[in-house]
Amino acid sequence: MKNFRYIGKETSRPDAPDKAAGKAHYIHDLQRPGMLYGKIKFSDHPHARIKHIDTSKAERLSGVRAVITANNSPEVRFGFLRDNFALKKDKVRQYRDELAAVAAIDPDIAEEAIELIKVEYEPLPGLFSPHEAMKKGSPLIHETDSQGRPRTDNLVPLQYHHESGNLSAGKRAAKYMAQGEFSTPRVQQCCMGTAGCLAEFDMNSNLTIWAKTQIPFLAQRDFNRALSDMGLNDKNTRVIVPALGGGFGTGLDTHAYEYIAILLAFQTGRPVKIVYTRDEEFAYFSPRQSSTTKITQGCGQDGKLTFREVEVVQDNGAYTSWGATYPSVMMMPATSLYRVPSVYFNAQLVYTNNTYCQAMRGYGNPEHTWALESNMDELAGEAGIDPYDFRMINCNKPKETTPMGLKVSTCGLKECLQTVAKKLDWKKKSKKGKCRGKGMASLIHVGGGGRIYRSDASGLILKLDDFGNVNAYHGGVEMGQGLHSVLTLGIAEALGVRPEKVFINPLDTSTCPWDVGTHASRGAFMACNTAILAANKLRDRIFELSEELFPQEVEKNLEKFIKKNPGYKPPDFDFIKAAKRERFDLKDGSIFIKDAPREPWLSLDLGRLLRAIHFRTQGQMLATEVFYDPPNELPDFAKGFGNISSTYAYGTQGAEVEVDTETGEVKILRMVAAHDVGKVLNPPALKGQIYGALAQGIGYALYEELQSEKGKILNPNFRDYKIPTAQEMDFPVDLEFIETNDSFGPFGAKGVAEPGLVPTAPAIANAIYDAIGIRIRDLPITQEKILAALKKLKEAND
Amino acid sequence: MRRFDYFRPKSLKEALELKKTIAGAKFISGGTDLIVQIKNRELKPSALISLRFIPELATIEINGGARIGALVTISDILQHPELGHNYPVLTEAAKSLGSVQIRNVATIGGNLCNCSPCADMALPLLVLEAKVRLQSAKASREVPISKFFKGPGESCLASNEILTDILLNPPHNKAKATFLKKGRVKVDLAIASLALLLEMEGGICRKARIAAGSVAPIPLRLSKVETLLEGAAVSEDLVSKAQHLARETVSPITDVRATEKYRRQIVGVYVKRGLEKILGQSLA
Known part of the structure; x- marks a missing residue:
């Protein structure tokens, strides 16, 4: 192995001193001469026709420089399927639909102006569960597609399907089977820096936008298209990305507020800044999609998997973002985590009147691994095999090609599993008297780029x-x-x-x-x-x-x-x-x-x-x-085949928990995380990634849920949307990095940003099962759910 | 946020005068509840009158018992050496309130005047049978804390009064008290909480004071449970009855934080755990 001069050595981050001293400039800090503050009027209904928008009082308020609606500004269409509009004209499809916006000389005046806008609606029946929205004869959320062709159902026109091997033969060969239906909630990315942008035109009508984006060049393309829609043909957008307070997937799409800032800046001829408050971020910004996954797996007497059958239904919300492509990533663990000869995978996305969703760290993988790794433990239980042994029997190997056509170069999964088992003293069972238990779960993720666009x-x-x-x-x-x-x-x-x-x-x-x-x-x-x-x-x-x-x-x-x-x-x-x-x-x-x-x-x-x-x-x-451009392929997702990444990252996490059976509270006693990272580039930075991901994964497992009732977000603030703090992370975390020195990886390294939270929830869920014999199948595993399940179990036993 | 005028009087007299003359004015101390309510447009005060610049409101006095000024912050309570020693249950509750940042700003008077059913500081004060002093321009009155709360956001405080002090009796050397709180995570509003004070004599409970939070429209004294315990020997059977009674006595609601059922369950568990903690024995 090569001797490196800097790679693998502890090096402080170049951006750290400025950030620690508060000198870094985020969107929130940016000021431009003559800048105005934009604010958006959101819908008061989850599904309704817009009859009339009265902006006259807002326009008369002193300090207001512009009030725009779909009626007095150019139509700007956007979104992954171009099914969304910057400002809504005919109807609203979710509580956060943008109806009007103002630009004013200060944020308080902008807020006051928004309160003066009155909208008349004709309410329509709302659809708040995908199963309800899928029913024949359900009201249509989108009457036409982006081309104006009539639609007949609420299914999102995207196909994710995979079949390999021989499913019926796999089922016949199975001595043991386990089936489960698992669901995941909408959760918020909770970036420290809320969403925002600053848009400014020069006198040639070219646009500069300071944006909180993870895709500056695709955003440039999107914004240039909007400029054309505004009649500014051949004009250009310059996207500048200042310091960002977290992304976690929120920056993978362009957003209505950005187009609104652009429209307001053009209308007023002044720079316009829109920054979401924390409440707006929670209520009017896209969270992680919620999904239900029905999974069945079978194995032979020897414990080898014979088949895996997966049906996913995903609540898309009212419009389509890049987040709708989650199943493209779900397909990866479904076909390629552990060796399985026959796989069936199908995912359906459904429009509802819930808030529309977007990307979040892991991008479908935590959702799917939650179902898969919980079900692995269920199947191991059926087969009477220790969950660790069961995983080792089915462990992936280097140089294999998986049913999806993933070409695995290096694979450290075996070492990851062994490390976790060793560090968690796996074979030494927890003290049962104290309601303690251990669990583990693994992951596969793209580690060498991920081609979901024509260029990677x-x-x-x-x-x-x-x-x-x-x-x-x-x-x-x-x-x-x-x-x-x-x-x-x-x-x-x-x-x-x-x-x-x-x-x-x-x-x-x-x-x-x-x-x-x-x-x-x-x-x-x-x-x-x-x-x-x-x-x-x-x-x-x-x-x-x-x-x-x-x-x-x-x-x-x-x-x-x-x-x-x-x-x-x-x-x-x-x-x-x-x-x-x-x-x-x-x-x-x-x-x-x-x-x-x-x-x-x-x-x-x-x-x-x-x-x-x-x-x-x-x-x-x-x-x-x-x-x-890395050596990987854009898969055919309708066929479920293609080598999406040039190398793959693996990992295993283990947890030991203690459950309070009187209150349902889960206390994590310790966690072990072993990740195949190819090569450690900067040790403290890597540890930071995994610690942070673990905290996010624990939030997903135990606490976080964006609650809603008929499309309305009920907990749009940190008072009632709970994420773990240092006080929840009060247990030892043992990290181990497995260096497989991948030939495609620079210096041997693979991607590591998302894997840290992918297997966390099922690892904890499996530990809870080990402790008290309760399997919760819908995240988050709250203390209330545990207590209710314990009560049910007791009643059943009595 | 909506605009409002802001005043910082230097004396109680001045503060009360301002309150009288400005319609729609509100007093503000730490502001950790009030500012949130204004931002959420639940309150639209025309003016805020800050009480932070009235020096006598921010003092603690140990006088056999104790007098805690309404503007004393939760962190001040935690840092006061004698207060914690004499009334450890007060520190237990204070430690559970919000985060360090909140505790540095939030005041004990504000926590009470906000009149939330989950007010953390209310419970230890209820079991310690504290009094609050309410001051108007003309008069001052002392009210037992158990009579202070009237409903969510409502107290017996008149619009021309300021809560100035919290008065504590001298600590009783046989009394032991504890505080328990359940949140969804550690930094949280209580979804159920309980304070319990017990005076034991020869295995018999001479005095019991129990207060529960987030399970009724106000921070609630569980008098029926107190009566059940007083004069009795604390046995497993009695505890089981007390738990049951506590669950029956409270009237919680279901909201985004927890269900009514869960809150009841926790109150029962906490009655047992509180007794166990004070008596130092398992009562399962």
């Missing part, structure tokens, strides 16, 4: 200056996860300079090369792959130019050195002859000849060489650009 690429520009500094322009989004830290390390390692000489420039679509988006745990994988490509190109150029310039400069060094050290005899080494490109190396910002004697004068600071290149006649400055 990422670009990088490196620009060197006279001082040996490296300026990087990259299209990936730093949203708090530490991307700039690994990109810095990757560039420093691959190029051979010190990390503090690397500067990552702000993300701006006008200066940075294209990138599909920071999602699918691809940030570090892509960034470091581009870093290696770009560094190699620069090194080639530097070494080529060194053939002529290195001897010249070294000659000068030698003269000076002799002057200082009279009597010095240089070693017998012909550096002019040795100055061949293939013999040079660059390390820690110093250029030298690999096989040369280590003399102080016989190496050059990179800055000095760059100045020599710059200031000679016909001088040059060095810069390079690269574009990396």
Whole structure:
């Protein structure tokens, strides 16, 4: 294995000091001269015809600069299926539908103006469960599709289907079977920084928008389309991404509030900022989708899985975001977590009058792994096999091709399972008297990009200056996860300079090369792959130019050195002859000849060489650009086949819990997490990712649910939407990283951003089952649900 | 947020004068409840009169018993050496209130005047049989805390009065008290809570004071359960009866935080656990 200079060493994050000192600029901090504040009037009904919108009082309020509705502004259509509008004209389909917006000189006036807008509705019957909405003859939520063709049902026109092997043969071969129906709630991403943007037009009608996005380049495309809709043909959008207080998938789509800010900015000719309050973020922003998964699995006498059958129904809400493609990711564990010869998978998405949903960390994988790994324990129970042994029997292996056509390169699942079993003292059962139990669950996730768009690429520009500094322009989004830290390390390692000489420039679509988006745990994988490509190109150029310039400069060094050290005899080494490109190396910002004697004068600071290149006649400055598209495939999701990622990440988590049988409270005593990360890039940053993901996974398992009644969010605040705090994370967490040194991974690394929360909920659920014999099948596993189930169990036993 | 005027009087007299002259004005202390209500448009005060700049309201006095000024913050209570020593149940409740940031700002008077059924500080004060002092421009009166709460958001405080002090009796050396609280997570409003004070003599319960939170329109004294326990030897059978009675006595509601059923269940469990904690023995 290669020895790395910086990779794998603890390095502090370049963005940390500014963030810790409160100096980083988030959307919330941005100010522009003449800036106005935008505010949105949301619907008062979950499903209704809009009869009339009266904005006259709002318009007359002093300090209001514009009031817009669908009636006085251009129609802007958007969304993954283009089924959404910035402002709604004919009807509302959810409580958060945008009906009108104002721009005012301060936020309080904007809020007051919103209260003055009166809307008349004609209420329509609402559909709040997908099963209700799927029934024949249900009222239509969308009467037509985006092309204007009439629709006949509430199904979202997206197909996710997979069949492999022989299902009926698999069922016949099964000695044991287990079936379960599992559901997951809508949960909120809970970014520390709420959603917001700032839109501004120049006098040529080109747009600049500071956006909280994870897809600046796809957003540019979306916004340019909106400019066309507004009659601004051939005008351009420049997307700038400031410091972001978390993304977690909320930035994978463009949002109505962004189009509204654009419309208001155009109407007023002034910069317009819209920032959601926490309550707005909860009530009017898209959470994770809720789903129900019916799963059946079977195994033979030997414990080997013979089949897996999965039906998913997903509540899409009223409009369609990229989140509707969750099943594309669900298909991955369904077909490829543990070896299973026959698989049936089908997912249906249904429009309802609930809040429409969007992406969140894990993107369908936590939902599906929750069902799959809970059901694995159920099947192990049926077969009378220990859940750990059962997983080992069915464990994935390196170099296998799975039923979905995933081409596995490296796979550390076995090591992950073994590590968790060992650290959790698996075979030593918990003390039953205390209602303690242990559980585990594993995961597979994309670790080498994730192609869900025609390009999965990422670009990088490196620009060197006279001082040996490296300026990087990259299209990936730093949203708090530490991307700039690994990109810095990757560039420093691959190029051979010190990390503090690397500067990552702000993300701006006008200066940075294209990138599909920071999602699918691809940030570090892509960034470091581009870093290696770009560094190699620069090194080639530097070494080529060194053939002529290195001897010249070294000659000068030698003269000076002799002057200082009279009597010095240089070693017998012909550096002019040795100055061949293939013999040079660059390390820690110093250029030298690999096989040369280590003399102080016989190496050059990179800055000095760059100045020599710059200031000679016909001088040059060095810069390079690269574009990396990973070797993976855009799967055919209707057929459920295709190698979506160039490598896959694995992991296993284990938990030991104690249940209070009088209150239903679950106390986590300890957790173990073993993840196949390919290679650790920056240890503290990686640990941060996993600790954070675990906390989010524990919230998903035990506490979090965006509650709603007839489409209305009931707990739109942190008072009643509970996430774990440090006080819930009061137990030891034992992390272990399995390094499989993947050949596709930069320095061997795989993506790690999402995996940390994927198996957390089923690991905890399995531990609860082990402790008290209760299996809760709908998340979150609240203390109330446990107590009710215990009571039922007691009644059944009495 | 809606606009309002803001005043910071330096004396009680000035504060009461302002309240009288400005229609629609509200007093504000820590603001951790009030500001949220204003932001949610549940309250639309024309003006806020801050009580934070009236020095005598923010003091603690140990005088055999104790006098706690209404503007004393929850953190102040936790940091006061004698208060915690004399009335440990008060610190138990204070520790459970909100987060550090909230405790640094929230005041004991504000917690009471907000009149929430889940007010954490109300329960220890109920079992300690505290009194509150209510001051108007002309008069001052002392009211037992058990008579203070009238309903959610409602108290016996007149619009021309300020709650100035909380008065505690000297601690009884035989009395032991404890506080239990159930939230969905640790930093939470109580979905059910209980304070319990017991004076034991030779295995017989001489005095019992029990108060429960979030299970009735007001922080509630469970007098029937107290009567059941007083004069009796605490046995498993008695505890089981007390639990049952407690569950019957309360009248919780179902909301986003918990169901009525669950709250009742927890009150019962907490009666038992409170007794166990004080008596140092298992009563299962």
